[in-house]
Amino acid sequence: MKDIKRIFLILLSLLFISGNLVASGDQEGGSESESGPVTIEMWYSVGGNPQEATKALTDMFNASQDEVFVNAVYSGGYAETTQKLLAAVVADNTPDIAHMAMALTSEFIVNGYFEGLNSYFEKDPNVDQDDYVDGELELLTYKGEIYGIPFNWSNPILFYNKDLFRKAGLDPENPPTTWEEIAIAAEAIDSLGDDIYGINISRQSGWLSQGYTWQHGNDWIAEDNSRVLWTEPGAIAALTTVKDIVDNSGIYEAEKALLVSGNVGMFFYSCAGLTGLIRDCEFDLGVAVQPKGVKQSVPTGGGSLYVFENISEEKKAAAWKYLTYMSNMESQIYWAKQTGYLVSNKDAQNSEEMKELFTNDPRYTVPYQQLPYATIEDRFMTIPFQKVRDIFNAAWDESVFNDIAPEKALAEAAEKADAVLSKYY
Secondary structure: HHHHHHHHHHHHHHHHOOOOOOOOOOOOOOOOOOOEEEEEEEEEEEOOHHHHHHHHHHHHHHHHHEEEEEEEEOOOOOOHHHHHHHHHHHOOOEEEEEEEEEEHOOOHHOOOEEEEOOHHHOOOOOOOOHHOOOOOOOOHHEEEOOEEEEEEEOOOOEEHHHHHHHOOOOOOOOOOOEEEHHHHHHHHHOOOOOOOOEEEEEOOOHHHHHHHHOOOOOHHHHOOOOOEEOOOOOOOOOHHHHHHHHHHHHHEEEOHHHHOOOEEEEEEEEEHHHHHHHHOOOEEEEEEEOOOOOOOOEEEEEEEEEEEEOOOHHHHHHHHHHHHHHHOOHHHHHHHHHHEEEOOEEHHEEEEHHHHHHHOOOHHHHHHOHHHHHEOOOOOOOOOHHHHHHHHHHHHHHHHHHHOOOOHHHHHHEEEEEEEEOOOO
């Protein structure tokens, strides 16, 4: 296993490092010196409104004190950033801080690439584990050690076009709450015209289709990571439901431009896009919780901030200052308002500013309504998680786009995924 892993990392190194890996920074920063601030580099992986908010918060941090300067570098999306960071580990040339999708960190945590943070909490009188929303730090804990600080947390919600609901004779104030109701509403909206779609169903990175699988009563992978569970009834039912709805009255994996055009009745999207969608959609935009299948379930995803273990103690201390700043009450309130992401700080969640936001626009409350039944994407810390989920995604695409029976597509995918898992477990 170690040989396979070493070869894999070397190949990544050749692919990315030889291609001028490191992106140019969004900010200019001086070099570290005895008289100046400690300069550290963070690679982050969100675009759009979240990118602008990340840059703005980093600027605020740099201006708030003179001990640490953070150079924030956009390193691509979650998957691209993960590959670049693996290559940087091989080259022993990592940034000081990594902003990564929580679901893609198992390789780094299990192999000890990230600094454990328990001792930092113990030594810092100004920060406490109870400062964070219940359950979030637990999702960043491996064998009793906390490895990250929650930053941009999200879950997917149902967006719907109230104008099309009215035209179709549906109640815009009572959106569908089950998959059966989704199918009925989609058919009614789809009948409005050839250029109207009842619903767009996306898997996105795969976290949405994982959620659909959980909603239909099935887990996604065995707890010991020995095999995937895609041939079990709930997994097949989830794909069958989606395929039937798309075939009858919907579209699959539509571009965002179509979603905001006013020609789609419903679509699933991360709450991280809420602020941008409110701005971009000219129709009356409704927001609701994910539909229930056999059970109520929703995936929780997003990214957290991690400190690399191989950097100096001075830089680790500087990184801790930045992590706690980005997750404090004021920063998280700003972050939530600018993006739609969930706040990770309890005081932020209970603040007057957030209460005012919730009162002025109740759509922002929907992601919080789903927290009691949210499930982390990679809750069993599967090292080849991305590779396995890529196989899952391909099966869904093949079934929907090429009209392959869900049982057949998922059975073939499960065989491939289990072969990957057997190399690690």
